[in-house]
Amino acid sequence: MAERVGVYVCHCGSNIAGMVDCEAVARWAKENVSDVAVSRDYKFMCSSLGQAMIEEDIRKEGLTRVVVAACSPHLHEKTFRRACSNAGLNPYLMQMCNIREHVSWVAQERDPATEKAKSLISAAVARVKRQEPLEPMKVGVNPRTLVVGGGIAGLQATLELADAGYPVVLVERSPSIGGHMAQFDKTFPTLDCSACILTPKMSEAYQHENVTLYSYAELEEVSGSVGAFKVRIRKRARSVREDLCTGCGACIEKCPRKVVDNDFEVGLGYRKAIYMPFPQAVPKIPVIDRENCTWFQRGKCRVCEKMCQPGAIDYDQQDEIIELDVGNIILATGWKLFDCRKIPQYGYGRLANVFTNMEFERLCNAAGPTSGKIVLRDGKTEPRSVAIVHCVGSRDKNHNEHCSAVCCMAALKFGHLVLEKTGAEVYSFYIDMRTNQKMYEEFYCRLLEEGMHFIRGRVAEITDAARMPGEEGKLIIQCEDTLLGRQRRIPVDMVILMGALEPQADAKELGLKCGISCSMAGWYTERHPKLDPVATMTDGVFVAGACQGAKDIPAAVAQGAAAAARVMGMITKGTVEIEPVVASIDEEGCSGCRICNNMCPYNAIEYDAGRNVSRVITALCKGCGTCVAACPAGVITGSHFNNEQIGAEIEGILWDARAAAGRGAAAAV
Amino acid sequence: MSEAFEPRIVGFLCNWCSYRAADLAGISRIKHAPNVRIIRVMCSGRVDPSFVLKALALGADGVMVAGCHPGECHYIEQNYKTIRRYGMLKHTLKAFGLEDDRVRLIWASAAEGQQLAEAIDRFVQDVRRLGPLNWPRFWNEDPARLAAVEKMAAEHAEAMEVPA
Numbered sequence: 112m113a114e115r116v117g118v119y120v121c122h123c124g125s126n127i128a129g130m131v132d133c134e135a136v137a138r139w140a141k142e143n144v145s146d147v148a149v150s151r152d153y154k155f156m157c158s159s160l161g162q163a164m165i166e167e168d169i170r171k172e173g174l175t176r177v178v179v180a181a182c183s184p185h186l187h188e189k190t191f192r193r194a195c196s197n198a199g200l201n202p203y204l205m206q207m208c209n210i211r212e213h214v215s216w217v218a219q220e221r222d223p224a225t226e227k228a229k230s231l232i233s234a235a236v237a238r239v240k241r242q243e244p245l246e247p248m249k250v251g252v253n254p255r256t257l258v259v260g261g262g263i264a265g266l267q268a269t270l271e272l273a274d275a276g277y278p279v280v281l282v283e284r285s286p287s288i289g290g291h292m293a294q295f296d297k298t299f300p301t302l303d304c305s306a307c308i309l310t311p312k313m314s315e316a317y318q319h320e321n322v323t324l325y326s327y328a329e330l331e332e333v334s335g336s337v338g339a340f341k342v343r344i345r346k347r348a349r350s351v352r353e354d355l356c357t358g359c360g361a362c363i364e365k366c367p368r369k370v371v372d373n374d375f376e377v378g379l380g381y382r383k384a385i386y387m388p389f390p391q392a393v394p395k396i397p398v399i400d401r402e403n404c405t406w407f408q409r410g411k412c413r414v415c416e417k418m419c420q421p422g423a424i425d426y427d428q429q430d431e432i433i434e435l436d437v438g439n440i441i442l443a444t445g446w447k448l449f450d451c452r453k454i455p456q457y458g459y460g461r462l463a464n465v466f467t468n469m470e471f472e473r474l475c476n477a478a479g480p481t482s483g484k485i486v487l488r489d490g491k492t493e494p495r496s497v498a499i500v501h502c503v504g505s506r507d508k509n510h511n512e513h514c515s516a517v518c519c520m521a522a523l524k525f526g527h528l529v530l531e532k533t534g535a536e537v538y539s540f541y542i543d544m545r546t547n548q549k550m551y552e553e554f555y556c557r558l559l560e561e562g563m564h565f566i567r568g569r570v571a572e573i574t575d576a577a578r579m580p581g582e583e584g585k586l587i588i589q590c591e592d593t594l595l596g597r598q599r600r601i602p603v604d605m606v607i608l609m610g611a612l613e614p615q616a617d618a619k620e621l622g623l624k625c626g627i628s629c630s631m632a633g634w635y636t637e638r639h640p641k642l643d644p645v646a647t648m649t650d651g652v653f654v655a656g657a658c659q660g661a662k663d664i665p666a667a668v669a670q671g672a673a674a675a676a677r678v679m680g681m682i683t684k685g686t687v688e689i690e691p692v693v694a695s696i697d698e699e700g701c702s703g704c705r706i707c708n709n710m711c712p713y714n715a716i717e718y719d720a721g722r723n724v725s726r727v728i729t730a731l732c733k734g735c736g737t738c739v740a741a742c743p744a745g746v747i748t749g750s751h752f753n754n755e756q757i758g759a760e761i762e763g764i765l766w767d768a769r770a771a772a773g774r775g776a777a778a779a780v
Numbered sequence: 781m782s783e784a785f786e787p788r789i790v791g792f793l794c795n796w797c798s799y800r801a802a803d804l805a806g807i808s809r810i811k812h813a814p815n816v817r818i819i820r821v822m823c824s825g826r827v828d829p830s831f832v833l834k835a836l837a838l839g840a841d842g843v844m845v846a847g848c849h850p851g852e853c854h855y856i857e858q859n860y861k862t863i864r865r866y867g868m869l870k871h872t873l874k875a876f877g878l879e880d881d882r883v884r885l886i887w888a889s890a891a892e893g894q895q896l897a898e899a900i901d902r903f904v905q906d907v908r909r910l911g912p913l914n915w916p917r918f919w920n921e922d923p924a925r926l927a928a929v930e931k932m933a934a935e936h937a938e939a940m941e942v943p944a
């Protein structure tokens with residue numbers, strides 16, 4: 112029996128119709144493409160009316176196949192599959208054809224665009240007729256979730272899930288959870304104490320009966336897929352036994368080896384070779400920095416061992432590998448700071464009193480290296496004037512094009528703290544002042560009133576070469592004031608560079624492990640920039656916080672909670688449907704050549720020596736189709752992408768070539 | 781309308797990176813030549829060389845295969861297999877007496893809409909320069925060509941190796 116195909120051409124308002132003659136295309140399909148029983152064009156196919164139109168035609172016109180020519184299948188394939196299901200048609204008998212992203216939005220002329228749309232529709236019709244009804248495979252969702260990164264975003268996600276009663280495994284790379292927020296003194300715009308709002312969440316996560324925390328640990332490997340991932344975690348050796356350590360800190364106190372702390376104190380303070388990154392660290396268990404430990408380096412010392420009453424020091428501890436099953440993964444790995452040395456004209460690393468924003472956070476932190484006193488690099492002189500330079504490494508084609516989103520606000524916060532603590536003059540050198548969240552503009556107005564000076568213009572240079580009276584011994588900011596329209600030189604005692612938030616150095620690598628991609632800059636790509644901000648293209652992998660793009664704490668927290676909610680939805684449902692796109696081997700035709708065996712990266716093909724045939728283990732197959740393309744006997748079938756379907760698509764897509772060659776009209780397909 | 785030759789090109793794009801790059805080019809309204817007609821496959825590794833030959837035989841003037849960058853395939857390493865097949869395919873085309881520039885393998889990550897659009901434009905231009913493909917016109921029994929086929933088979937024996 113011939114199939115009855117329904118073709119639906121969407122205008123997408125004027126998005127498609129503005130470039131493609133949708134009406135003509137629909138008419139053409141009905142008249143020229145064989146087996147097209149119904150062909151319509153409509154303003155918005157994805158609207159409920161559009162879907163109802165398809166459903167009604169399936170019922171009334173007895174359609175056996177549906178083609179929707181509209182946007183990318185990545186956007187609406189599910190929508191139209193559902194419409195088909197509703198009307199009793201197997202959803203896999205629907206094919207989408209992308210005439211928006213691949214045609215109307217990229218074409219310059221109407222005629223070629225319309226012709227291209229015809230080709231794609233002809234291909235889709237040819238293909239859909241050969242599609243087979245399939246049932247999505249159902250997989251149970253393991254209720255345990257892996258959260259990678261224990262910054263504020265990861266903590267929020269962890270606590271939401273744990274409070275809802277689901278087990279969470281939190282993996283944090285550094286010895287303590289808390290992320291960047293742990294380094295701050297105050298948070299804008301409310302100026303509430305960062306530690307006061309963060310540390311309760313840290314201890315809550317640690318003590319929660321549903322949370323297993325692996326700190327000083329990293330995600331090594333991920334396999335499996337949504338609902339049933341297998342993950343391998345490497346828990347690095349702390350050289351301290353977590354089960355015995357009471358967190359008293361006697362070891363730290365007596366450790367004779369002092370080391371510059373380049374992590375938490377960003378080079379401004381010291382720690383010991385055995386250390387906790389900060390007093391409120393969670394877990395409150397020290398780590399031995401083996402590279403700097405006298406025992407590990409020179410075979411002498413072992414003072415900490417002597418000091419430790421419970422005997423928790425273990426110099427022979429090895430990295431531990433933990434393998435776990437989880438249903439979903441949330442990546443919340445945050446950001447790293449731009450290396451301000453990359454802009455040499457700003458003098459960071461060369462001019463002592465040029466600081467980075469993170470250094471300044473530590474300087475004004477009551478628990479920081481100067482106990483919160485804002486002083487110059489000499490450790491004692493209070494600055495009488497401070498310049499804050501915005502957009503260092505952001506909004507700069509040479510480094511990062513993006514706006515770091517938080518620096519203007521952090522600069523205002525710094526301005527307030529300097530004014531409050533020192534009474535120095537504060538100058539902000541900004542390009543545009545971006546204070547567009549709740550209470551942010553109000554905070555800016557407050558700083559205007561408090562007397563912070565604002566100079567609009569990108570700083571050209573920071574130098575200690577005095578040229579004019581009053582500049583000796585100062586740092587001089589050279590900048591074009593774009594409001595006054597002239598060059599200015601402003602001498603100050605201290606400069607703070609608002610370094611950009613950048614993606615983590617290993618973001619791409621970690622993303623690949625989990626099967627998700629990054630933007631060109633290196634931020635994780637969400638499934639949809641507006642409508643699906645925490646899901647990714649890989650089912651079961653979510654992103655939250657600054658790893659998805661520079662953002663402030665409220666936004667990071669909102670994403671953490673959103674990712675958790677998405678995961679809870681899946682756990683509550685209990686099962687997920689996964690695409691039934693897998694390979695299978697027709698054993699009758701298999702010659703046992705085993706060529707396919709080493710095509711599969713998942714070892715999904717096993718060889719049955721007894722019967723001299725190969726067999727696909729469906730549960731392991733991910734459906735890439737590489738083995739299908741390799742089998743010399745052509746006996747491997749890739750469901751939904753089999754040779755016949757793709758072959759028909761090729762014929763259909765070239766309908767005009769065949770028509771031109773006179774080798775039978777399009778109707779032959 | 782000008783009478784310039786407009787090549788017909790079939791593009792096989794993998795679902796995860798390159799198809800999404802094409803989507804991104806659309807979302808960002810990056811205009812490019814309309815000549816490449818896209819067929820979505822799950823992975824560039826699914827592209828059976830016979831698909832390419834079939835497209836050329838049915839009237840395509842060129843075929844583009846696009847995948848994720850090496851090392852970034854959604855299925856770990858399948859695009860390395862694509863690379864090997866591509867080499868083989870080029871030999872095959874030469875053996876058939878066709879310009880091997882009519883097939884092109886390119887990489888585009890999901891973020892590279894701009895790069896993909898540029899690659900499409902470049903390929904269309906290059907195929908336009910080659911002119912229309914009229915396969916039968918190219919075919920004749922040429923001993924040099926048959927020798928090339930033999931050589932190709934030998935060179936790619938490794939790709940067809942059977943595991944021990």
Ligand SMILES: Cc1cc2nc3c(=O)[nH]c(=O)nc-3n(C[C@H](O)[C@H](O)[C@H](O)COP(=O)(O)OP(=O)(O)OC[C@H]3O[C@@H](n4cnc5c(N)ncnc54)[C@H](O)[C@@H]3O)c2cc1C
Binds near residue numbers: 288468655
């Ligand atoms: C100078 C400055 C001041 C700021 N002040 C404010 C403010 O006052 N108010 C405000 O709202 N925002 C402020 N921000 C922004 C704030 O820092 C971010 O919004 C916040 O840090 C985002 O949290 P996060 O959890 O996404 O990332 P992060 O805080 O970066 O946390 C990420 C965590 O993941 C861990 N991690 C990374 N990679 C891995 C891995 N591979 N495996 C395991 N763990 C990993 C990290 O160790 C870290 O613990 C400021 C930013 C700057 C630069």
Ligand code: SF4
Binds near residue numbers: 700705741747
């Ligand atoms: S490649 Fe084909 S014939 Fe060879 S073992 Fe695999 S399925 Fe059988």
Ligand code: SF4
Binds near residue numbers: 711712714733734749
């Ligand atoms: S389709 Fe891909 S994943 Fe499935 S068995 Fe074949 S090679 Fe392996």
Ligand code: FES
Binds near residue numbers: 795846847
């Ligand atoms: S999925 Fe893109 S090349 Fe394999």
